Amino acid sequence: MPHNPDHPPAKKFKPGSPFFRIDKKPGMLLPRKENASVPIDVQRKNLPIYQAKSQLINQLRQLHNAVLIGETGSGKTTQIPQYLYEAGIGRQGIVAVTQPRRVAAISLATRVAEEKRTQLGKLVGYTVRFEDVTSSETKLKFMTDGMLLREAIGDPLLLRYTVVVLDEAHERTVHTDVLFGVVKAAQRKRREQNKVPLKVIVMSATMDVDLFSQYFNKSPVLYLEGRQHPIQMYYTKQPQSDYLQAALVSVFQIHQEAPASHDILVFMTGQEEIEALARTCRDIAKHLPDSCGPMTVIPLYASLPPAQQLRVFQPAPKGCRKVILSTNIAETSITISGIKYVIDTGMVKAKRFNPESGLEVLAVQRVSKAQAWQRAGRAGREDSGSVYRLYTEDEFDNLIPMTVPEIQRCNLASVVLQLLALGIPDVMNFDFMSKPSPEAMRSAVEQLDLLGAVGRKGEQVTLTPLGKKMASFPLEPRYAKTILLSPDFQCSEEVLTIVSLLSVDTVLYNPPARREECLAARKKFTTSEGDHLTLLNIYRAFKKVNANKEWCRENFVNSRNMSMVGEVRAQLREICLKLSMKLESCGSDTGSVRRCLAHGLFMNAAELQPDGSYTALDTHQPVAIHPSSVLFQAKPAYVVFNELLHTSKCYMRDLCLVDADWLVEAAPEYFRRKLRPTKS
DNA sequence: GAGCACTGC
Numbered sequence: 001m002p003h004n005p006d007h008p009p010a011k012k013f014k015p016g017s018p019f020f021r022i023d024k025k026p027g028m029l030l031p032r033k034e035n036a037s038v039p040i041d042v043q044r045k046n047l048p049i050y051q052a053k054s055q056l057i058n059q060l061r062q063l064h065n066a067v068l069i070g071e072t073g074s075g076k077t078t079q080i081p082q083y084l085y086e087a088g089i090g091r092q093g094i095v096a097v098t099q100p101r102r103v104a105a106i107s108l109a110t111r112v113a114e115e116k117r118t119q120l121g122k123l124v125g126y127t128v129r130f131e132d133v134t135s136s137e138t139k140l141k142f143m144t145d146g147m148l149l150r151e152a153i154g155d156p157l158l159l160r161y162t163v164v165v166l167d168e169a170h171e172r173t174v175h176t177d178v179l180f181g182v183v184k185a186a187q188r189k190r191r192e193q194n195k196v197p198l199k200v201i202v203m204s205a206t207m208d209v210d211l212f213s214q215y216f217n218k219s220p221v222l223y224l225e226g227r228q229h230p231i232q233m234y235y236t237k238q239p240q241s242d243y244l245q246a247a248l249v250s251v252f253q254i255h256q257e258a259p260a261s262h263d264i265l266v267f268m269t270g271q272e273e274i275e276a277l278a279r280t281c282r283d284i285a286k287h288l289p290d291s292c293g294p295m296t297v298i299p300l301y302a303s304l305p306p307a308q309q310l311r312v313f314q315p316a317p318k319g320c321r322k323v324i325l326s327t328n329i330a331e332t333s334i335t336i337s338g339i340k341y342v343i344d345t346g347m348v349k350a351k352r353f354n355p356e357s358g359l360e361v362l363a364v365q366r367v368s369k370a371q372a373w374q375r376a377g378r379a380g381r382e383d384s385g386s387v388y389r390l391y392t393e394d395e396f397d398n399l400i401p402m403t404v405p406e407i408q409r410c411n412l413a414s415v416v417l418q419l420l421a422l423g424i425p426d427v428m429n430f431d432f433m434s435k436p437s438p439e440a441m442r443s444a445v446e447q448l449d450l451l452g453a454v455g456r457k458g459e460q461v462t463l464t465p466l467g468k469k470m471a472s473f474p475l476e477p478r479y480a481k482t483i484l485l486s487p488d489f490q491c492s493e494e495v496l497t498i499v500s501l502l503s504v505d506t507v508l509y510n511p512p513a514r515r516e517e518c519l520a521a522r523k524k525f526t527t528s529e530g531d532h533l534t535l536l537n538i539y540r541a542f543k544k545v546n547a548n549k550e551w552c553r554e555n556f557v558n559s560r561n562m563s564m565v566g567e568v569r570a571q572l573r574e575i576c577l578k579l580s581m582k583l584e585s586c587g588s589d590t591g592s593v594r595r596c597l598a599h600g601l602f603m604n605a606a607e608l609q610p611d612g613s614y615t616a617l618d619t620h621q622p623v624a625i626h627p628s629s630v631l632f633q634a635k636p637a638y639v640v641f642n643e644l645l646h647t648s649k650c651y652m653r654d655l656c657l658v659d660a661d662w663l664v665e666a667a668p669e670y671f672r673r674k675l676r677p678t679k680s
Numbered sequence: 681g682a683g684c685a686c687t688g689c
Contacts, residue, residue, distance in 0.1 A: 100687065129689055146689045175688065270685065302686065327685055349685040362684060406687090414689090474689035503689095510683090571689090627681045647682075 040115055047075030048225045056080070056222065057087045060201070064187065065216040068203045070224030071377075076203055077167050078112050081140045085123075090162030092196055094138065097165040098145040100173045101333065102128040109133070109142040116140075129474070130567050145175035149182065153421045153471065157186045163199040169212060170204040170370070171332070172405035172434075178415060180215065180433045182422060205374075208402060215433045231379055232386040235393040243345040244268075244277060246390040250343050251281060252288075254388075255321055260293045262340035263322040265330060267375050269349040269364050274299045274325045281323060293319050300326035300334065303505070306560070312336050331374050335381075342379040344372060346391045346399075353409050355440040357619060360411070361646045368403040372396065405434045412436055412444035413477045417453060420463040421471035427461050450603055450670065451481045472575055475503060482600025483572065484581075489596040491586035492576065494536060498593070500569035501535045502642060502654065507565065508538075509556040510628075518556045526630045530639065530656035532597060533590050534630050539565065598662035601640040602670070605663050606652060608637045614652070616644070617663075617674045626651040638663065 044050065049070070060066060060083075070076040081095050099105040109126035116124055125134030126142040134141055145166070152158060164183050169176055180202075187198045202212050202219075213221050240246040247266055254264055268274050278297045285295040296316050300309060313336065316322035322338075328348055330336060348367045353360050367375070372389065379385030389396060407415065419427045428441055445461055448454040453467030463471070466484065473480035479499045486495035501507060510518060525537040538555070542562055545551045552559035576583055586592045598605075606614040606623050612635060616623045623644060625632050629652075631639065638660050641652035664671045 102688080144688065146687090150689055171687090173687065270683095272683065303684085329686065331686090333686075351685075364685095418689095506684095626683095628683085632681075645682095645684075647684080649682090651682075653684095 040117075044075075044079065044115060047079060049075040049079050052224065053079075053083060057083055057089070059220070059222060060084065060199070061087065061089055063220060064197060064199055065219030066201050067209060067212045067216065067219055067221045068201060068224065069206055069209055069221060070203070071205060071226030074224040074226040076224055077108055078115065080165065080201065080203070082112060082116065084163060085140060090199060091139070093162035094160050095140050095163040095165065096148060096158075096161045097140070097142045097167055098148050098176070098179065099142065100145055100168050100171050100176065102144055103333075104168075105142040105144050106131075109140075112140060112142070130571070145173060145179055149175050149179055149418065150474065152179075152182050152186075153418065156182070156422050157190055157193075157195065158183065158198060159190075159195065161198065162196060163201065165201045165203060167203045168205075169202045170206075170208055172403070172407070174406045174410060174415060177405055177407045177433060178418065181424075181431050184216065184431060185424070211433060229382075229384045231376060231384065233376070234386065234388045235396065236390055237392070239392055239395060240390050243347055243390050244273060247343055247345055248277060248280060248284075250388050250390065251323055252284065254341050254343075255285075255288075255295060255323075256292055258321075258341070260316075260319050260321045263316070263324065263336075263338050264341045264343060265324045265326060265336065265339045265378055266343040266345070267330070267348075268325055268327060268345055269347050270327060271299075271301050271303060274301060274327065278325055281325075293321060295321045295323055297323045297325065300324055300330060302327065302329050302333075309334070328371070328375075330378060331371065336378075337381055339378055339381065340383070340385050342375055342385065342387045344375045344387060344389050346372065346389060346395070350403075351409060353411055353440070355437065355443040357621065359644055359646050359650070366399055368401060369396070369399045370402050372399065407432065408434060408436050408440075411447075412440050413447045414475075416441065416444040416461075417448055417463075417467060417471050417477050420454065420461065421468060428459060447603065448477060450667065451477055453477060453481070469579055472579065473572060475499065475572070478600055478603065479503065482596060483576065484579075485599050486596050487582045487584070489586070489592040489599075490584045491589070491592045491596055492581065492583040493585040494590075494593045495596055496569055496572055496576070496583075497539050497565075498532050498536055498597070500565045500572060501539060502532075503568055504561050504564045505558075507535070507558050507561045509558055511556070514556075521555045524555075527590075528631070528634060528657065529590055529594060530631055530636075531629050531654045532656045533593065536590075536593070594656055594658055595662050597656045598640055598658040599666040601642070601656070602663050602666040604641050604643070604652075605658070606639050606641065607660075608635055614639075616650075616652075617671070621650060623652050624649045625655060626653045629653065629655050631655045631657065 068076060081097050084090055084095055105126050105128050109124055110120055113120040113124040118124060121133040121135055122137045124140045125138040127134055127147050128144050166176060166179060183200050187200060190198050200216060202216065204212060209221050213219050251264060278299050281297045298311050300312050312324050346367055347364055349362060349364050351360055351362050376387040379387050416427055419430055424430055445454060449456060453464060453470050455462050455464055469484055470477055470480040473483065483495055483499055486492040525534050525541065527533045527537060538557060542557065549559050603618055605617045607617055609615055614623050636657045638658050639655045640658050642654035645651045645653055
């Protein structure tokens with residue numbers, strides 16, 4: 001797809017409105033303004049939810065299940081746990097409040113501890129990966145949904161808890177979706193076994209109310225008012241063939257008409273188009289007449305270094321307009337105050353999964369209505385705002401109502417393994433709120449079967465002892481398997497490092513502007529054995545210089561992600577020790593590391609063809625070496641790889657050179673079917 | 681010779 005239109009957008013820019021005004025659907029709602037000078041207990045009483053306090057307490061005391069609908073700003077997340085505690089509800093145990101994100105869990109716990117005037121970690125605490133700030137006194141516990149799920153593996157009835165609050169349920173993360181089933185089952189079993197009852201409160205924004213209520217035994221829905229500021233909606237008159245061009249026009253239209261203090265937030269799909277549009281905006285802004293004020297354009301996306309991300313919070317100089325070009329990171333994860341205008345391209349980049357091919361595709365697609373509302377809500381948090389939707393109202397009406405839950409578009413191997421570890425008897429018929437397709441479930445079981453994690457008797461799937469061990473690692477099953485195999489090859493220390501490197505965001509910086517320098521620096525670590533061992537070399541060098549930051553800069557290594565590797569590695573190593581594994585280092589015998597990787601990743605193997613192309617051994621589809629691989633120029637006969645990425649071709653990413661014999665010895669049955677006779 | 685939204689254990 002050509003990215004550059006024939007004419008640079010700058011020349012196409014014509015002032016004038018492609019929009020018309022629509023005076024309907026006002027009233028998104030917005031969080032309250034923080035005011036440090038107001039005492040904390042007064043702030044609590046000023047929240048909209050306070051009016052409903054006694055009524056809420058009465059209801060929640062009686063109900064086993066409740067669905068609580070309330071927009072941001074109602075105060076539900078900070079207040080409900082305190083109301084429960086103050087009313088003595090569930091005091092025999094702990095009230096757990098789950099969040100999809102770590103930062104949210106931590107900041108909510110901090111806030112509630114402040115409100116209760118206690119030290120964090122006493123009455124109020126939090127638990128996220130690598131951090132547990134709780135004690136025996138903790139009664140209100142904020143945690144990530146993934147963390148509660150992990151805990152459930154050791155305690156499927158969640159007996160430490162009397163109340164579980166599943167917050168931000170509308171986001172439908174895989175973890176929340178699995179938790180729905182886990183808490184529902186725990187609730188039922190505790191009732192059957194005459195144990196202390198478990199209260200389940202689902203908290204969500206406005207959507208999906210019926211689904212939640214239906215699923216939790218037709219539980220009552222309680223509505224909470226939020227604080228709203230009106231929002232003015234604009235739609236385009238005509239469908240836009242080029243949303244980038246439309247975004248550009250809109251930015252400058254607003255820039256010409258609105259006071260400079262009004263910030264603009266534009267929702268786009270990815271790094272590349274954001275950087276391109278940022279350049280174009282800056283170019284045009286330079287050549288505008290003096291009647292237009294200056295403009296500062298700030299890109300925002302997850303892979304941006306943290307220091308640059310912080311720029312979005314700095315106010316623009318007086319008289320200068322702030323324009324933020326963002327991915328959907330600004331939908332939920334990063335909240336920027338002072339946004340008066342939102343421009344919504346209506347597009348998003350999202351992952352899809354094809355269970356038949358096992359392929360994940362990252363594709364630009366239309367947002368859902370729910371997502372469009374979420375984006376709109378980011379306008380005018382403190383005051384009224386405007387939203388420019390770069391699509392027609394008809395197009396809006398035709399958007400799907402809700403984003404497809406993640407559980408219906410991802411590889412389910414880890415989910416199925418976790419369900420089995422939770423002791424769910426009939427995994428194939430697990431009570432999901434939104435069932436994944438049977439093909440996706442079957443494909444997951446098949447993968448686990450190949451890894452030796454499950455056994456099958458007819459329809460019944462059971463966990464093997466190996467599978468049980470695999471489930472104790474917070475990793476994708478194939479990586480857990482690779483670690484568990486590593487003692488056989490006397491290279492556990494190396495494999496732990498490699499798997500840790502693979503389970504954090506990339507540790508390699510690749511600034512396009514300094515490409516040559518970057519390649520030169522990386523050359524020192526490159527080995528013809530492949531990407532895994534190149535990464536291992538980098539980690540070893542990093543350790544040798546004691547994690548020196550200067551060294552990281554010189555070698556284009558992301559020091560923050562590299563420290564994370566250390567944390568992950570320590571956690572994985574701890575689990576190995578608990579499993580009484582013998583951990584050895586193979587030193588310079590890197591062949592044994594590759595052999596171990598071949599045994600763990602044999603399902604992801606590819607074979608060189610006589611014409612120089614590659615074929616994946618399991619599906620026989622054509623694949624290619626990704627140009628970012630150190631093996632890109634090489635033509636190894638056999639490789640294993642971490643993942644397939646479908647973009648312009650089907651690319652293998654992160655490759656390791658292997659022997660065909662190793663693959664056969666890893667899975668003789670499997671390869672008898674897959675391997676073709678080697679040609680000379 | 682490509683180019684990767686966002687979380688999380």
